[in-house]
Amino acid sequence: MSGPQIAAATSATLVGAIILLTVAFLITKFCRKKKLQKNDASILPVKTSSSDGTPPNFSSKSEGSATEAEPIERFLDEVLRDRPVRFTPQQLIAFTENYSVKLGSGGFGEVYKGQFPGGMHIAVKVLKAGMDKRAEEQFVAEVGTIGRTCHINLVRLYGFCFDKALKALLYEFMENGSLDHYIFDEQNRLEWPKLHEIAIGTAKGIQYLHDDCHQKIVHYDIKPANVLLSRDLIPKVADFGLAKLCERDSDSYNNMTLNAARGTPGYAAPELWKPFPVTHKCDVYSFGMLLFEILGRRKNLDPKQSESKEWFPRWVWEKIEKGDMESILSLSGISEEDRERGERMCKVALWCVQYEAEARPSMSSVVRMLEGEVEIDPPLNPFLYLTQSEVLVNSDQWTGTATNDLTWTGTATNDLTSKGTSKDQR
Numbered sequence: 001m002s003g004p005q006i007a008a009a010t011s012a013t014l015v016g017a018i019i020l021l022t023v024a025f026l027i028t029k030f031c032r033k034k035k036l037q038k039n040d041a042s043i044l045p046v047k048t049s050s051s052d053g054t055p056p057n058f059s060s061k062s063e064g065s066a067t068e069a070e071p072i073e074r075f076l077d078e079v080l081r082d083r084p085v086r087f088t089p090q091q092l093i094a095f096t097e098n099y100s101v102k103l104g105s106g107g108f109g110e111v112y113k114g115q116f117p118g119g120m121h122i123a124v125k126v127l128k129a130g131m132d133k134r135a136e137e138q139f140v141a142e143v144g145t146i147g148r149t150c151h152i153n154l155v156r157l158y159g160f161c162f163d164k165a166l167k168a169l170l171y172e173f174m175e176n177g178s179l180d181h182y183i184f185d186e187q188n189r190l191e192w193p194k195l196h197e198i199a200i201g202t203a204k205g206i207q208y209l210h211d212d213c214h215q216k217i218v219h220y221d222i223k224p225a226n227v228l229l230s231r232d233l234i235p236k237v238a239d240f241g242l243a244k245l246c247e248r249d250s251d252s253y254n255n256m257t258l259n260a261a262r263g264t265p266g267y268a269a270p271e272l273w274k275p276f277p278v279t280h281k282c283d284v285y286s287f288g289m290l291l292f293e294i295l296g297r298r299k300n301l302d303p304k305q306s307e308s309k310e311w312f313p314r315w316v317w318e319k320i321e322k323g324d325m326e327s328i329l330s331l332s333g334i335s336e337e338d339r340e341r342g343e344r345m346c347k348v349a350l351w352c353v354q355y356e357a358e359a360r361p362s363m364s365s366v367v368r369m370l371e372g373e374v375e376i377d378p379p380l381n382p383f384l385y386l387t388q389s390e391v392l393v394n395s396d397q398w399t400g401t402a403t404n405d406l407t408w409t410g411t412a413t414n415d416l417t418s419k420g421t422s423k424d425q426r
């Protein structure tokens, strides 16, 4: 063969090899995905067809839907890509078997268990009615922002439904439920080192929302019920972006209620219920309250406790101030070998709940402090502003979740404010 012929032959072989490799790669990738789904399905068997025996109806008439009766593979591919997929109300009925398994309910609506064709488990959050006036483009834009986040410590959003009668979000299903069950229920408690890991993972998730998203996301509702746990107990922050998504038209709000509508009593930073500017530091405050609940394995405000322990964060401050770590360690079930990490968690919690937003650390500092990478200054008293009487006067604000229908600002009348706690658990 002549020189040019050899060159042509070589390049032809090269091109062939590349094509072969690409095909092989695609096949492996596809198979792995398939296998994952199979595993999923074999661990938690759920019927794929609807209860009456007919296969679910996936043909979609709605415009803009990405799933025009495509094969399951294409459909799942779409879902696993970084853009949330739009579904129709009929599809949601099929996925949830007509909403037969309820996982819980909260301030924004009810959560149902569901399954994509192919077996992947999902959680479907049906948003409360009353946000109908929201423009479709705006809804889809917000959902796009939430859906493009990708971090090991954030719950994935797979899709959504925007219909006159039904607005819903479809999330990755978290098998081990929410963190509140592991710190407040006596039966299924986790060991302290595991809780410490969960605290760090949660902090990393929030840090990503604050610093690493292309569009900064303030959560507004950090609390143990919004930290979900995967099968391997990896914490995943849930419900970020919802506060913005569910904001009603500005006319139906009066000036103050916009902020009052956000957050949950007991976790919401002072600026959310006082006329101060609100920044991402309100999440740092709520995260601090979550740390206290991990330390105390109890609700921060517990009227059943003795007076000195009734509000746990203040009790921790008093012990830290006196240099009495022992009381905290024994109460929290922290062994002597974890003493240093326990002490760090106390200090971080106290820094996070500082009254002045500027005094609170950023989430990236919080992560570094919890991981022991930086020295932590002795915290300042976060409760200076509270006289004893003020705690009592404000105690409605702290117990709002427990009694469920308390409106804790007096101005709030819309249903976003009366946040329910999850009552219907699996």
Ligand SMILES: Nc1ncnc2c1ncn2[C@@H]1O[C@H](COP(=O)(O)OP(=O)(O)OP(=O)(O)O)[C@@H](O)[C@H]1O
Pocket: 103, 104, 105, 106, 107, 108, 109, 110, 111, 122, 123, 155, 171, 172, 173, 174, 175, 177, 178, 221, 225, 226, 228, 238, 239, 264, 419, 420, 421, 422
């Ligand atoms: N993706 C999910 N996977 C598994 N369970 C979930 C999922 N999302 C929610 N849940 C369950 O449903 C319950 C209710 O969730 P929901 O978000 O409606 O209420 P909440 O977190 O208590 O309050 P909020 O409305 O302030 O977020 C949660 O406590 C959790 O146990």
Ligand SMILES: *[C@@H]1O[C@H](CO)[C@@H](O)[C@H](O)[C@H]1NC(C)=O
Pocket: 057, 058, 059, 060, 061, 090
């Ligand atoms: C599936 O849904 C479409 C439109 O929603 C409808 O026209 C069709 O009859 C349905 N098919 C079945 C089998 O239910």
Ligand SMILES: *[C@@H]1O[C@H](CO)[C@@H](O)[C@H](O)[C@H]1NC(C)=O
Pocket: 093, 098
């Ligand atoms: C779903 O349930 C509702 C009531 O819970 C019922 O009215 C409706 O007919 C059901 N739909 C289907 C498709 O089974």
Ligand SMILES: *[C@@H]1O[C@H](CO)[C@@H](O)[C@H](O)[C@H]1NC(C)=O
Pocket: 254, 255, 256, 257, 411
């Ligand atoms: C908010 O503004 C409206 C007028 O737009 C006023 O009537 C109302 O009192 C204000 N509310 C508060 C809490 O300031």
Ligand SMILES: CC(=O)N[C@H]1CO[C@H](CO)[C@@H](O)[C@@H]1O
Pocket: 175, 176, 188, 230, 231, 232
């Ligand atoms: C601590 C705990 O409850 N872990 C559970 C998490 O979920 C897996 C799978 O569903 C269970 O096997 C674990 O027991």
Ligand SMILES: [Mg+2]
Pocket: 106, 225, 226, 238, 239
């Ligand atoms: Mg939630």
